Amino acid sequence: MIRLRLPVRAASIRPPLARGLRAQLVLVFLLVSALSALTAAAFTFRQGRTAIVERAQADALQELRAHLTARAPDLPADPAEADLRTLARQLDRAAGTRGGRTALSYRGGPLITAGAQAPPLPAQLRAQAASATTALAQRFHHAQTPWLAVALPVIAAARPDNPPPLIVYASFSLASQQQDVDTLAAAARSGALPVALASIVLALLAARRLLRPVRQLRTAAERMAGGRLDTRVNVTGDDELADLGRTFNTMAATLQADAAALRAMEARARRFAADVSHELRTPLAAMAAVTEVLDADAASGRLAPLTAEALHLVSDETRKLTRLVEDLIEVSRFDAGAAVLNLDEVDLGEFIAKTLALRHWQDRVRIDVPSGLRARLDPRRVDVILANLAGNALRHGGAAVSVLIQVRAGIDQITIAVSDDGPGIPADLLPHVFDRFTKADAARTRTDGSGLGLAIATENARLHGGTLTAANAPHGGAILTLTLPRHPP
């Protein structure tokens, strides 16, 4: 995603890149550290719990065995239920501190207890104990507390091979052990949390360190995109990011050199055009002053027809050349940034009427201007623009063309639309009408215009802080729209 968007809109990737990489780094750090902390804690917890429970079990068995060893010899060879109950009570009393509950079973008979209610023994334990020769233990849950039940078969010394006649069961609550285990778990948890937090801080620090060169590169790339081709990044170290930085610097240097070379070439070309125009102007000034003499002689009828025609040709082309050179010089002035606005406030209706009247177009062009609309503009330059637009419409629209200049005032701009009902602008030409030396009809390249008219009009509009656009109306004909700000720069 990011790679795709990068070249398109460099500015828009700023937050996702920084947050994305940092977030990913922090997340990975956090996962790794949490996993290791959890594993360590879980292992410790398991080991601790097993140790606690086994110790409790061993203690219980040992105690029970000790008490039994002390009491069992007192039991008659074939004890009655009362004897067994007495033994159970004695054992209960002996195990009082531990809170054990004792139950006796003689020769598979029913469980005999001292009276205190003990949790029911797990059936599995009883089944195993019936044939067991060693002590058995089983953990079970009763009333949501863990219990440990042990079974200790008492073997008659005389007949060790027979199944044990007496089995002593004892149940102990493991509540206190459970508490220990809970404490252990809490300790593991409270140990893991700071580790995770510490890992976030570490991850942020690492991300910062890692991302600093990335951020620098991004800032540098943005500056480059903004046209500051002299931008370079500081490269330290020898890692992949440093390599990237060096590559960036090389690229920037190449770009800068190329741009400088291009600019120099362009400046040379423009200076050449300006110089040529200026050099042409002096001989033209001499020729322009004498075209009248030629015209007069050619029209006098005293010359041979061929000579007269030649004189006409020279005089006409001199006038065209003069206009071309004037336009070229005007264009060079725009290129050199030497064109300045001389603003004045005018009544637009009067102004446009004058522009048309000067060229005797007042009968061929209709005007639609809100009366009394005043505008601040450079009269000479806007006159040039309007004369160009109206002149083009009249020239290219055909013999019976109808041209309309429509002015509309907005809050902070004024639009002047020059429309005609002619054939319109060919679609392939539309994007290029404001280019220099674009001519509407390739077969008819020599018209009255120099080919610079619309280019100069555009520059004049731009100088006002306005725009000039060309389009074809949906019902036919061309519309050229001049937009001027109400408060030019």
Added chain:
Amino acid sequence: MTRVLLIEDDPAVRRGVSLGLRHRGHETLLVATGEDGLAELIASAPEIVLLDLMLPGMSGLETCRRIRAFSQVPIVILSARDDDVDVVVGLEAGADDYVIKPASSEVIEARMRAVLRRTTQPAAPGQARTTHGDLLIDRIALRVLKHGAQLALAPTELKLLLFLSAAPEQTFSRQQLLEQVWEHSFHGDYRLVDACVMRLRGKIEDDPRDPRYIQTVRGFGYRFGPL
């Protein structure tokens, strides 16, 4: 027929302009430098001077200043379009109008004629001599006196003052003034008006920075008075 002094260093332009003007029936005096131009001006007393701005040696601007130091002969500058700043300086130095080269002799002659026409309107009866504050304006003798002393006004300065003072307290836009005083039918160069007003103020006002006679109406133009 007008006697024209043409100060132009390029021989082809000099010959071309001279040919065009002679074809239109004028007499031309041709010189190549400002120094020669000053000498010829004294020796031959031409009716108008056509002055190229780009001259070797003494520049066109300097020549213009030196001429104005002793003569109010009409001066029309021959300028190239890219000498824009020089045109303003030339107008401030006292030139009456300018023509951008290359120009046909028809255009050059039209500018000459406009500058040479002494007044913009005939003096109405009873308005031949009027007094405005310290100024006495004589529309018959075409002269202006301040405190009884005649002021040396260049042709356009005089025409502008006559035009404005003929309708005291009426505001004229710069475009109107260009059309009436300079006879520019084109959307002309307002700097002609501004430069001329500046020069005129320097000659008739007591304090050119706080003018009484030629007042600026911001956003509209200029008016004469009120005093």
